[in-house]
Amino acid sequence: MIPELKKNTEQKMQKSLEALKNDLGKVRTGRAHTGLLDHVMVDYYGTPTAINQVANVTLLDARTIGVQPWEKPMIAKVEKAIRDADLGLNPSTMGDIVRVPMPMLTEERRKDLIKVVRSEAEDARIAIRNLRRDANHSLKEAVKAKEISEDDDRRTQDDVQKLTDRYIAEADKMLALKEQELLQV
Template structure:
């Protein structure tokens, strides 16, 4: 593996870690309705675990309400129960052939606890990024030991990897800051 391949590999791994962060933050509700909040909820659909958005149409009714319209009417109670039992603290209401999911307003205390969750997610991602950097640096040291690259090339590669790491850490900070602002907005 060349130093360029190592850089591409770690950049790819770091980007995937940030994608996971963004995905996890999307699940943290901000008091406003968005259809992505239900993406991780699955239901038993004829014996297999299936995501709600695969068996129902999920739409925004307005800024505070989501509408779920199952493709099959017999799934209404199952979907409603899955949403109610999820970790989101939502209370869906069925209306004939659809389900309305109102987003309750967040209390100040709940907002502050969500900000702590957001920061914790950010820290976990920063640790993952640093572990990827350490893994790459260990690989470079092994390459020097095996005389595949020179010490100068190792130093240049480590500097390059550090720059990538710094960029990703800054990006994580920006993502976290934006999410904190969303959570604290009324």
């Protein structure tokens, strides 16, 4: 029971870190990357569809993303979806390709993005601490039901605390890297 509890808790903490990594990846720096448009949904004949399912998304240069829809009628819909995605991007159509230039980040915008990134990291730390609380609660229930001894409970709580500390430190490291990336001019 105890090894299973520790394993499940660690897996859930790892998933929290992966979610943080995905969230941090969506916060853009001054450089273009195709992952920025991953969550943009296009109206494809009445069905919301991921942009990479209706178009080829590539980097044209370091500061421009190119989106080339596979069907000609989709060009206007793709452009509208990118504009409406609230990413602060202003796409423009050139023939059969939609160009998405990355605007330069102002100092004020960088500070706003750092606030967003810190909020995301804090959410991840809260999720990790909640997992610790849930594991400790399960241990207390097992002690009440006399499934494990109090010594096992204390030892396992210490192990869960070490896991928590390790994953929170990892989240802090990811936050520091993203902040450093955002502050680069």
